[in-house]
Amino acid sequence: MKFICYPKCTTCKKAQSWLDEHNVSYELRDIKNANPSEEELREWHNKSGLPLKKFFNTSGLLYKSMQLKDKLPEMSEEEQIKLLSSDGMLVKRPILVTEKNVLVGFKEKEYEQLLGD
Numbered sequence: 001m002k003f004i005c006y007p008k009c010t011t012c013k014k015a016q017s018w019l020d021e022h023n024v025s026y027e028l029r030d031i032k033n034a035n036p037s038e039e040e041l042r043e044w045h046n047k048s049g050l051p052l053k054k055f056f057n058t059s060g061l062l063y064k065s066m067q068l069k070d071k072l073p074e075m076s077e078e079e080q081i082k083l084l085s086s087d088g089m090l091v092k093r094p095i096l097v098t099e100k101n102v103l104v105g106f107k108e109k110e111y112e113q114l115l116g117d
Contacts, residue, residue: 001097003027003096004036004091004093004095004097005028005094006031009093015094015111022111031088031091034088036084038082038085041055044095054104054105055084056084057091058092068090092104096111
């Protein structure tokens with residue numbers, strides 16, 4: 001299982017604490033130092049069942065400075081994936097990747113349902 005996060009993010013810290021408290025083993029990856037590739041993003045998007053827009057960090061400074069709220073509706077899925085792969089700070093985090101599932105963001109109930117004892 002992969003846990004993709006930004007170590008300074010408080011939501012990521014909460015999710016990581018939850019994983020540690022529940023003795024879930026994972027491979028940690030800093031999204032700022034290792035951007036997700038286009039291939040990874042396509043795979044995660046397919047596994048997640050979420051709209052691609054949910055993969056964007058809409059509260060991030062980069063998202064706002066690039067005015068993506070207005071631009072995303074006009075972009076194709078391929079263009080959005082290329083953009084997400086260009087900078088990890090555009091990607092919503094944490095992302096938890098298991099063999100069959102992908103969770104984006106941290107909702108304790110989702111983690112419990114997927115990984116519960």
